[in-house]
Amino acid sequence: MGGSGKEFVREITPQGEDFSRWYTDVIRKADLADYAPVRGCIVFKPDGYALWEKVQEGLDRRFKATGHRNAYFPLFIPESLLKKEAEHVEGFNPELPWVTEAGGEKLEERLAVRPTSETIIGEMYHRWIQTYRDLPVLLNQWANVVRWEKKTKPFLRTTEFLWQEGHTAHRTEAEAREEVRRMLDVYRDFVETDLAIPVIPGRKTDTEKFAGAVETYSVEALMKDGLALQAGTSHFLGRNFARVFDIQFLDEDNQRKLVWTTSWGMSTRVIGATIMVHGDDRGLALPPKVAPTQVVIVPIAPQKEREAVLARARELHSALRGNLRVVLDDREEYTPGWKYNEWEMRGVPLRVELGPRDLKQNQVVLARRDSGEKQAVPQATLAARITELLADIQADMFQRAKEFMAGHTAAAGSLGQLEEIIATRRGFVRAGWCGEAGCEAAVKERTGATIRNIPFEQPDDPGPCVHCGGKAVHQVYFARAY
């Protein structure tokens, strides 16, 4: 480390030059993660893991408020269990790592390292659920999962990743469908409120749905490079897993019936989304609600006033840290300018500057990471002002991301138009679709764009299919995606 602030920032490739390099530069410079000596895996460094802890807090609180409890199921899934649901195993099979030896012996049956847990949980629900009184079962699990991906990228697609997976069982189809939509809305609320990322909720096409689901719903976000990212999914599994794992209950009418199940997940890839929605050429920019450090205090301390400035900085630090995540940067080996750049690069939402002149005037200068705005604030009202400003920053970051998304969403009436938008400006393209997988595949083949989802909000007349010109059944969002 060391050197001037300018040099520091120069180590980050500008977004306009190479967005992908900008992304990995920011992760490295902001010390979020490192590549691990295992194919496609990363190490979550403390600043990266702290973001995940904030995601966990935000989601866990919402899961519990909607009646869910946490449980934990085994990492290993015997091959015979995994194979029970044919579509499911077909979808995941190529991505599975297998444990074949253990305890010094070759195993009689291979064990998959879980890519997701529907099958092992299905087996347990079969044992646990006897009557309608046992329903609904509303469980969530925080876990690591593994998928042997060909191309990997930190946070977005890694061999091992961290996530939560909710698994519920219900008495009726209506109740299960309600749960699927409720949890999708929990995801929407979390991503929009806490991560300040606007999303489009909707239903996946059959081509893009989860292996084994009847329907998959998603919330889709837009990154600053114009590529979409699926931030969370909620699956209506119908009775597919119930049938295969024989999850039956005795209903009030004395009939034995199969349960209806759902599953829903959000992973560490939302950290990647947060980086790519809010970051800029100066580095990371974190929404206050999830920023591990919300406020940094930088004393500007010329030699002769050092003690007085530092003493006041420490007082402010003590006063603020009861309610805020605040750091005092009193390192002597760096200049204030260098520190400004570093903390901006690390995405801290608000900086408190305190120099000799501020000391005399009983004020501080506050600088916003998101807008660069500065303002002098009396020390007496500092805590209240910071709380207000953090709320403003959170709201403004969300607003800017919404404007970016609106500015990068266009309607296309023809395939040529769709192709041109995807090739030049990218973003979301709203267009009619006839519902045929052939048209969906043809658009993907020609433009690289997939149907991200079929949004809940639909016009009265979706117009013609953007590919075949036939009558569309939905308007959908096309985009190239992570």
Added chain:
Amino acid sequence: MGGSGKEFVREITPQGEDFSRWYTDVIRKADLADYAPVRGCIVFKPDGYALWEKVQEGLDRRFKATGHRNAYFPLFIPESLLKKEAEHVEGFNPELPWVTEAGGEKLEERLAVRPTSETIIGEMYHRWIQTYRDLPVLLNQWANVVRWEKKTKPFLRTTEFLWQEGHTAHRTEAEAREEVRRMLDVYRDFVETDLAIPVIPGRKTDTEKFAGAVETYSVEALMKDGLALQAGTSHFLGRNFARVFDIQFLDEDNQRKLVWTTSWGMSTRVIGATIMVHGDDRGLALPPKVAPTQVVIVPIAPQKEREAVLARARELHSALRGNLRVVLDDREEYTPGWKYNEWEMRGVPLRVELGPRDLKQNQVVLARRDSGEKQAVPQATLAARITELLADIQADMFQRAKEFMAGHTAAAGSLGQLEEIIATRRGFVRAGWCGEAGCEAAVKERTGATIRNIPFEQPDDPGPCVHCGGKAVHQVYFARAY
């Protein structure tokens, strides 16, 4: 479910009849865990996982207060990395599961599913640590680990388990040794304060230390069946891993030096310890600090007064639940007596009974799970009284466990005496030991007891070795152990 309270409790084998069956009965009846369809694995059910969440909260707070941060390292460890530390791999090799196939191909190098993470973390510290300014590195990880154990038992020894593992690197030996003792004391404090389990802190013998450590320290607890349980360990790794992974730093004196490392861990087995230290023939008994439910309100509602009693019960529930983890059991299908038994079996520390007479007198009856004591309390002072009582229960449970441990700790002057105590009363046996592994092994061979640890508190004269009669260098604690 259903039936009378007596039948209910009869389903738990009495401790005196078969402690091991009592243990698994309690886990099943209190719905803490279930056996999984994977060799030696369990499923943590919500009430069991909630206990782990309380352990996580209690430890995580203490780790952060002592300057540690969380990170996350990969689940898989390439064989070549794991083999670098010879003693380490020898210690763990028989217990390892190996991934040999993934992504549809046979892997060029086998990947171990982590039994612990010293090696992969050593590799990363090698990359991250350059100068003395990078030290100390104080990281912790919450993770699942796998050890292919021959004999398994829920929570105590399972193929996969959950734990935290701290890994730190230091500039000097003194600093690393201080860290090892600091974290052992964090464990002691957590286990004693939150789990109400007294422990003996001390150093392990060379035979019993962690594979690859210079020294291992432990906190040892005593279960109600007289068997000891190692509740947490803290390892001084010296420069063993630093040497093997070449973790060097440039010191202030411009010399390149190896770092000193430590590691320390506590796992889900402390849930087993909590069950076995506090439970009784009526079932689980949980210390208030970690009880997922601290208070249960049971309304006693004869038909004609049902509405009035339930209304007041709901008011009390609302008033209490801001600061306490409280449940209102207003199920109509069970009698109050049945509910008393059920909640006692589930270990809830305090019960609030509210009937028509209490309603008239503006009081409730409080019943303690630990002592069975009942007392009438005015509703006006209920919240304050409950807070006091929960603190009393916590303190009394700890006190009783201390008395049990004291009552089951004896000194032995001869091998015959040691053997007799272990064979009849079990518990801890304090005796002199000459320091020779041969004597340690001979005692184990003859009595089944191992040296649990060499306690920090030592008499001036440790007396003769309990085995060879030679001069002892320490007094140690022998016990049979889980």
